[in-house]
Amino acid sequence: MDENIKMTPAAIRILETASNLFYWKGIHAIGVETIASEAGVTKKTLYDRFGSKDQLIVSYLKSRDDQWKTHVSTYLSRISDHQPLEKILTIFDALENWLETHNQRGCAFVNALAELPEESHPGREVIIEEKRWLKQLFTSLLNELGLNNADEMGERLLVLHEGITVTYSMNLSSNGVASVKETVKLIINTSKEN
Numbered sequence: 372m373d374e375n376i377k378m379t380p381a382a383i384r385i386l387e388t389a390s391n392l393f394y395w396k397g398i399h400a401i402g403v404e405t406i407a408s409e410a411g412v413t414k415k416t417l418y419d420r421f422g423s424k425d426q427l428i429v430s431y432l433k434s435r436d437d438q439w440k441t442h443v444s445t446y447l448s449r450i451s452d453h454q455p456l457e458k459i460l461t462i463f464d465a466l467e468n469w470l471e472t473h474n475q476r477g478c479a480f481v482n483a484l485a486e487l488p489e490e491s492h493p494g495r496e497v498i499i500e501e502k503r504w505l506k507q508l509f510t511s512l513l514n515e516l517g518l519n520n521a522d523e524m525g526e527r528l529l530v531l532h533e534g535i536t537v538t539y540s541m542n543l544s545s546n547g548v549a550s551v552k553e554t555v556k557l558i559i560n561t562s563k564e565n
């Protein structure tokens with residue numbers, strides 16, 4: 372969340388309303404008038420708190436990022452630090468729960484990236500940083516397993532993670548996360564043997 376934005380009750384309502392509308396209807400389909408109206412505030416209040424629609428988009432993405440990282444951290448905290456493979460697998464358990472409860476319309480970051488084609492849009496950096504963070508998390512845990520190619524493997528796990536997110540939202544994943552977890556084990560075991 373942007374530290375410069377004072378999160379008053381009105382700002383919280385605006386952000387919650389915008390988050391819901393952006394996720395379910397699309398960023399470009401929703402204007403500030405709709406957000407202000409649905410949040411029960413004036414456009415002036417929206418602009419006073421967030422400065423612009425672009426900054427509201429950034430706040431939405433940062434809020435979503437914070438929620439996701441907290442969600443994953445909660446799952447990881449249940450596993451001993453001496454079990455990096457279990458931590459890797461539990462990231463996918465966290466994803467499965469997230470898909471069922473927060474992500475029925477697909478990944479908010481991928482959806483937003485499709486709507487923000489301008490390289491200079493400040494929301495793009497939030498999106499890219501979230502994916503970078505996840506790859507680094509995988510890589511760090513793979514390093515703990517002692518794999519020599521942890522960076523390359525981290526990228527593969529990120530691709531599996533993103534793939535299951537997309538196929539789940541399209542109802543194309545029959546065995547979903549359980550199947551991906553088996554694939555993760557296979558990839559890691561194969562890498563250990565080489």
